[in-house]
Amino acid sequence: MTLEAVKLAAEANQWGAIFPELLLACLALALLALEIVLPKKLHAYIPDVALAGLVGTLGGLLVNFHSASLGKESFNGLLLHSPGGQVMRVFFLLTAMLVCILARVSLAKQKVPRIEFYHLVLIITGAMMLLAQSNHFVMFFVALETVTIGFYILVAYFRTKTASLEAGLKYLVMGALSSGMLLFGIVLLYGVAGNPTLPGHSASAMHYPALAQFLVANPHNFLAGVGIVLVLVGVAFKIGAFPFQIWVPDVYQGAPTPVTAFLAVGSKAAGFAVLLVLTRDVFASYDWLVTPALTAMAAATILFGNIAALTQHNVKRLIGLSGVSHAGFLLLGVVALSGPVASVSATGAIYFYLFAYLIASFAVFGVMAHIAGVDDSEQTLDHYAGLAKENPFLATILAIGLGSLAGIPPLAGFMGKFFIFMAAFEGGARWTLVLAVVGVVISIYYYFGWIKAAFFEQWTPPADTADPRPARTPVNVVSGIALGCLALASIFIGFYQGPLGQWLTMK
């Protein structure tokens, strides 16, 4: 390679375009440095630094939302800066902020190192933001693995607890298995698309546009089909779609509550951001293969998630399985997009659903973090009995969050489901839509079981022994404000989607 070529390549590296991610990486390193430099009594403020940094990054990103690099590729095609990518960046930053707030509540109950947790959250968030904008399989794989390996550590973070370690091992084995399949799929696609004897072959076959071009030229290549299926299986593992959801209940139960929230919202959203780009832009010419597979998966995921959640008594398993059904609803939106009659509103509907899910889920996880005791994996419905009397604030937040997740009008979750169903109707996925409505009806049963436990059940402590339930954590100012805002946002967005709706559906 000559010097000129190196120069050209270096010019394509627009570092300014990934400024938010760079900021997060620097902040993550700064946290570790602060822990070394600061005296011990000031360590309590380091999480505040992380939170302030996230707020600052989010503010800067919102100000520069319509940046000049939108619609352009950078780093020689590794990244593509799209409006959808911007939306997901905002999404992941919000997620990270809320995870940090929950972590302050949850980590206080454990004897574990603190700062590394925030460090990992920031690194994972940066990687997710890059993942949502990736435009090349190398970028995609490296960002995805950064996210996944970070999650292995976070899931096993309560390393004095067997449950957390076991969940970490399970997530590791399943995660590595799915990464292996995904990688083999990528390799097959690369190998086929680079084959000089086939039409439309490309020298840089891992670049999405080049690959898409090749797939258009060879619409029925067997090896490419196998590669696409393997890639989709790998992504389906990450979003927890049936039949690749087997790890979900165990890992969600064993992981620390903030990590469960991060997995349920952040990891799932990252999977969908990727799936959206892949099915819409790259695998579009293979819709004869992708659409039926995703349709069947969506239907099975909705039904399985809801039915399996019915019998759960542990709230973390319950919310995990209900999260599986939410993945099914989101898959329905993806199907509407990739189907024969592509729905124009599906992309916006998916983004709206993700935001509604974020707001509602974190309200519920926030309450869970306060109810949880020292044993983080053992949170049952019994622990919620009498909550409305003891702590009306938390009980109200819980009711609003669960109501929104169940899709009760007029909350945000209802509008999210409504938009997705409209998109699916436009896209022609009629019979899946019927199954989805059945799924919603089933889900109301278990969500209301939870609300009933908090509002209508009386707790009678056993006479002879001490109260087996963990003591409730008092709500501090920051988490109180955050939870209040989340509940209000659920109500407000349910009534009025105007600017948010337009903003999310922008072309």
Place this chain on the structure above:
Amino acid sequence: MTSATLDHYVLISALLFAIGFFGVLLRRNTLVVFMCLELMLLASTLALVAFSRFNGTMDGNVFVFFILTVAAAEVAVGLAIIVALFRKRQTIQLNELNSLKN
């Protein structure tokens, strides 16, 4: 004696991948499962290098370095979790690690 063609390499790597895949699903010892996971990644690596060589593109060779790095990070985290779990439970047989139940 004919020299190896692309098909041979792809066949071998598919075979390695299958061994790794079924090993993960069927074996019960965590360390063996780990070796099988690595085998899956190495199968991809072999295919990648072969494709790269026969298609005359360099991306594949570069990608291999990324995969090796990722695999190393994965093993580092994985072994740390296994050691911590072994200290806690005195076992790393997957079927005995069943404290997470409804």
